[in-house]
Amino acid sequence: MSQYDLSRPVLEQVREAADIVAVVGEHLTLRKTGRNYVGLCPFHGEKTGSFNVSREKGTYYCFGCKRGGDVIDFVMEMERVTFAEAVERLADRFGVRLPPASPEARRRRDEQEQLADVMEAAQAVFARQLSQDRPRAFLERRGVPLDVAAEFGLGFARNEWRALYDELRKKFSERALVGAGLVVEGEGGKVWDRFRDRITIPIRSARGRIIAYGGRALGDENPKYLNSPETSLFSKGHVLFALDRAMRAFPKANRAVVVEGYFDCIALHRVGLTETVATLGTALSEHHAAELARRVPHVVVCFDGDAAGRQAAVAALRTLLAAALEVSVLVLPDGQDPDDVARREGAEGFGRRVATALPADAFLLRSMGESLLERRQNLQSMMEIARACSDPVRRIRIQETLAFGAGIPLEELRSLEIFRVMAAQAATEQVPENAELALLRSFLHDLEPAASAEHLRGFPIDGICHPGVRRVFEVLQRRLANGGGIEIVGVLSEIEDPADRRLLAGLELEAPQTPHERIPSLVDLVRRRADRLRSSEIIVRIRAAELAGDRDALARLQAEQSELIKRPKRGA
Numbered sequence: 001m002s003q004y005d006l007s008r009p010v011l012e013q014v015r016e017a018a019d020i021v022a023v024v025g026e027h028l029t030l031r032k033t034g035r036n037y038v039g040l041c042p043f044h045g046e047k048t049g050s051f052n053v054s055r056e057k058g059t060y061y062c063f064g065c066k067r068g069g070d071v072i073d074f075v076m077e078m079e080r081v082t083f084a085e086a087v088e089r090l091a092d093r094f095g096v097r098l099p100p101a102s103p104e105a106r107r108r109r110d111e112q113e114q115l116a117d118v119m120e121a122a123q124a125v126f127a128r129q130l131s132q133d134r135p136r137a138f139l140e141r142r143g144v145p146l147d148v149a150a151e152f153g154l155g156f157a158r159n160e161w162r163a164l165y166d167e168l169r170k171k172f173s174e175r176a177l178v179g180a181g182l183v184v185e186g187e188g189g190k191v192w193d194r195f196r197d198r199i200t201i202p203i204r205s206a207r208g209r210i211i212a213y214g215g216r217a218l219g220d221e222n223p224k225y226l227n228s229p230e231t232s233l234f235s236k237g238h239v240l241f242a243l244d245r246a247m248r249a250f251p252k253a254n255r256a257v258v259v260e261g262y263f264d265c266i267a268l269h270r271v272g273l274t275e276t277v278a279t280l281g282t283a284l285s286e287h288h289a290a291e292l293a294r295r296v297p298h299v300v301v302c303f304d305g306d307a308a309g310r311q312a313a314v315a316a317l318r319t320l321l322a323a324a325l326e327v328s329v330l331v332l333p334d335g336q337d338p339d340d341v342a343r344r345e346g347a348e349g350f351g352r353r354v355a356t357a358l359p360a361d362a363f364l365l366r367s368m369g370e371s372l373l374e375r376r377q378n379l380q381s382m383m384e385i386a387r388a389c390s391d392p393v394r395r396i397r398i399q400e401t402l403a404f405g406a407g408i409p410l411e412e413l414r415s416l417e418i419f420r421v422m423a424a425q426a427a428t429e430q431v432p433e434n435a436e437l438a439l440l441r442s443f444l445h446d447l448e449p450a451a452s453a454e455h456l457r458g459f460p461i462d463g464i465c466h467p468g469v470r471r472v473f474e475v476l477q478r479r480l481a482n483g484g485g486i487e488i489v490g491v492l493s494e495i496e497d498p499a500d501r502r503l504l505a506g507l508e509l510e511a512p513q514t515p516h517e518r519i520p521s522l523v524d525l526v527r528r529r530a531d532r533l534r535s536s537e538i539i540v541r542i543r544a545a546e547l548a549g550d551r552d553a554l555a556r557l558q559a560e561q562s563e564l565i566k567r568p569k570r571g572a
């Protein structure tokens with residue numbers, strides 16, 4: 001959730017202020033042709049420019065990969081950030097001051113800005129102290145060159161009770177320092193520095209602001225790692241270390257690598273895997289998985305090569321599968337961690353290892369055990385992990401692999417699962433039918449507004465199969481019912497979903513294609529197609545009801561089926 005008021009007028013203001021040609025121009029070279037600008041698409045490899053930008057309309061569209069939208073969509077897609085983050089970035093850049101959403105949000109913003117100031121001031125102190133002998137010796141032992149240390153902002157907290165406190169109190173209140181978690185308050189109001197005699201590692205938000213610190217002991221003293229306490233801005237279960245840096249590598253790498261420790265993460269960045277992030281000494285959480293799932297399709301898990309690491313990898317795998325991610329696991333040699341291996345083998349050697357990371361099903365099969373007996377004993381618990389997988393096709397593949405590993409017949413599994421898979425696929429059919437798109441385009445562009453409105457009033461929205469096209473039609477009908485127009489700018493302002501926005505922007509730039517007299521037959525096509533889809537869905541449900549022995553459902557479905565068969569085939 002954004003702390004800012006992102007209501008329509010505010011968004012309009014940001015869209016107005018942000019020059020889409022300038023924003024796109026930072027990522028590719030644009031050339032003016034007629035009223036539009038054209039360049040090589042940044043989202044798919046191409047040699048001729050299919051990527052169009054219209055400054056007038058504030059939209060972009062690629063005829064090659066069909067991506068499109070407005071300036072906010074472009075930033076979301078290019079920089080893999082959320083809607084709110086994209087708006088905030090554009091507002092920062094084009095000098096729009098976003099109004100806080102509420103007095104509460106205003107208070108939080110002021111608090112965050114103060115916290116950010118405290119953290120930056122602390123960072124200056126810590127970073128300066130890294131030049132002392134003991135932290136230098138530590139970095140040398142860990143094989144971290146100084147330029148890499150500087151890049152990640154590593155620092156040092158001196159072995160004194162109030163070194164940082166004394167320095168920062170010149171500028172900030174004691175309350176602010178305690179609130180930032182840098183100073184600990186004991187009984188009787190006694191205060192002292194939280195981090196002492198430790199390497200400090202700044203933990204940044206996705207936006208790049210320091211929100212917490214990790215502290216690593218120089219030797220083996222306990223605890224080896226100490227983190228900032230949870231504050232209103234920092235929660236270990238939500239934040240991924242180095243995400244702000246890794247985000248830049250995501251579009252090209254198209255995946256993320258997840259490790260457990262700060263120094264594992266730094267080592268992997270050094271060998272060129274700049275798409276690496278780390279959990280902060282906690283298990284990979286649902287929030288972490290969700291954070292990754294909206295930025296990359298694939299995650300490689302790379303944990304320590306010991307029993308604890310393998311166990312953590314299984315748990316992480318389950319969480320990532322539940323977030324519908326494709327997952328592979330990089331299994332390291334016994335007793336070694338990613339830092340060791342990356343330092344020893346360098347970029348090339350480690351790269352070879354990553355290429356051999358095991359897909360989820362292969363890793364689980366391997367984790368089931370060496371012997372058939374072992375694998376049978378573990379089948380149940382492994383099947384539970386598979387069940388967490390939210391992608392039905394991937395789930396059934398894993399289940400089949402596990403059943404195969406345990407040497408049990410698949411028939412039972414299949415008969416139960418296959419229908420569920422088919423039903424799910426039918427429900428989420430993602431490819432828009434040409435007919436549906438052509439109709440939408442006709443209504444928006446080819447027809448006179450009055451004729452369009454006429455057709456739209458009686459249009460059978462239920463007959464549209466593609467969910468995005470259906471949502472757009474719903475907006476059109478709603479606007480008509482409320483006496484609004486159906487011009488593209490108005491329609492776009494009511495559509496939030498980025499995929500739907502792309503779809504609309506694409507229609508906007510494509511040339512008209514549908515002769516008016518074809519429209520009634522297209523409407524009919526949509527209707528018939530919907531009937532067909534419905535009857536195949538009923539067939540699947542009838543089989544499922546038979547398997548489940550549900551007589552009531554069976555009777556109901558059969559009645560519906562004969563209704564559908566009787567329906568006249570208009571225009572057929």
Ligand SMILES: [Zn+2]
Pocket residue numbers: 041042043044050051062063064065066067
């Ligand atoms: Zn493209």
